[in-house]
Amino acid sequence: MIRIRSLTKHYGSNAVLRGIDLDVAAGEFLVVLGPSGAGKSTLLRCINGLVTPGSGELVAAGFDATDMRNVRKLRRNVAMIFQHHNVVPRLSVLKNVLTGRLGQVSALASILQLFSRQDVELAMDCLRRVELEHKAHERTDSLSGGQRQRVGIARALAQRPQVILADEPVASLDPKTSRLVLQYLRAACRELGITVVCNLHQVDYAREFGDRIVGLSGGKLVFDGRGDELRESHLNLIYSGLEQVQAAEQPLARTPAPELAAQGVL
Ligand SMILES: Nc1ncnc2c1ncn2[C@@H]1O[C@H](COP(=O)(O)OP(=O)(O)OP(=O)(O)O)[C@@H](O)[C@H]1O
Numbered sequence: 654m655i656r657i658r659s660l661t662k663h664y665g666s667n668a669v670l671r672g673i674d675l676d677v678a679a680g681e682f683l684v685v686l687g688p689s690g691a692g693k694s695t696l697l698r699c700i701n702g703l704v705t706p707g708s709g710e711l712v713a714a715g716f717d718a719t720d721m722r723n724v725r726k727l728r729r730n731v732a733m734i735f736q737h738h739n740v741v742p743r744l745s746v747l748k749n750v751l752t753g754r755l756g757q758v759s760a761l762a763s764i765l766q767l768f769s770r771q772d773v774e775l776a777m778d779c780l781r782r783v784e785l786e787h788k789a790h791e792r793t794d795s796l797s798g799g800q801r802q803r804v805g806i807a808r809a810l811a812q813r814p815q816v817i818l819a820d821e822p823v824a825s826l827d828p829k830t831s832r833l834v835l836q837y838l839r840a841a842c843r844e845l846g847i848t849v850v851c852n853l854h855q856v857d858y859a860r861e862f863g864d865r866i867v868g869l870s871g872g873k874l875v876f877d878g879r880g881d882e883l884r885e886s887h888l889n890l891i892y893s894g895l896e897q898v899q900a901a902e903q904p905l906a907r908t909p910a911p912e913l914a915a916q917g918v919l
Pocket residue numbers: 664667669687688689690691692693694695696
């Protein structure tokens with residue numbers, strides 16, 4: 654579903670992504686772990702065409718994401734969920750979810766915000782999936798932060814995307830609400846076959862919800878494996894910072910990573 658080869662991105666002299674190779678299978682729930690500034694958001698933004706990579710290949714949902722002519726089609730199929738949910742507070746919950754349909758309807762219908770009965774039924778179904786159907790006609794600013802994030806998920810689902818990119822979707826939520834939000838995302842993955850790539854800071858959630866975890870450090874992937882393969886030594890490598898990754902010159906750690914241990918990296 655996503656194929657990335659030798660992907661780089663620089664901001665001036667700051668090398669943010671330094672040769673990423675990554676495949677994500679259809680229906681997989683992939684968690685990206687990494688310290689602040691590792692390049693996690695930049696990676697997600699490259700996948701949905703918000704950021705143009707410097708070099709490399711990136712195909713998502715069948716579209717070449719490095720070719721900006723594909724951006725509209727790409728974003729129709731690749732939905733994004735942000736940390737601050739980006740919902741429109743003064744709109745009703747239902748209208749916020751319906752904005753997820755804007756990329757799919759005609760330009761005129763989009764300008765006039767005319768939605769068909771099928772669109773409304775789809776939006777209500779998406780609200781049911783995050784258990785907010787009963788809030789459909791309330792103003793979104795009357796909802797809690799966790800509920801707004803669930804509206805963000807429903808809006809993403811209303812797009813009927815092949816891929817959902819979630820950029821620290823639970824960063825500002827309490828533990829109970831965080832797990833609920835991640836459960837809805839995982840259900841979307843399992844029940845609808847949507848591929849999810851989710852940036853997280855919480856290792857426990859990564860282990861619990863990710864089918865697979867990749868560790869990004871200093872713009873390089875330094876771990877790729879299942880949650881139960883992620884050891885303390887890998888976490889040290891992921892969170893050790895740029896210098897050690899450069900010193901290691903080791904592209905990827907896989908448990909038990911005997912090669913890395915032999916080189917004294919772990
Ligand atoms: N638009 C931009 N212009 C210049 N530099 C940028 C821009 N966006 C990101 N960067 C830089 O790229 C690096 C990686 O940022 P990015 O947001 O991808 O990291 P991150 O891993 O998502 O961090 P966090 O966990 O704090 O969100 C940082 O050094 C950041 O300052």
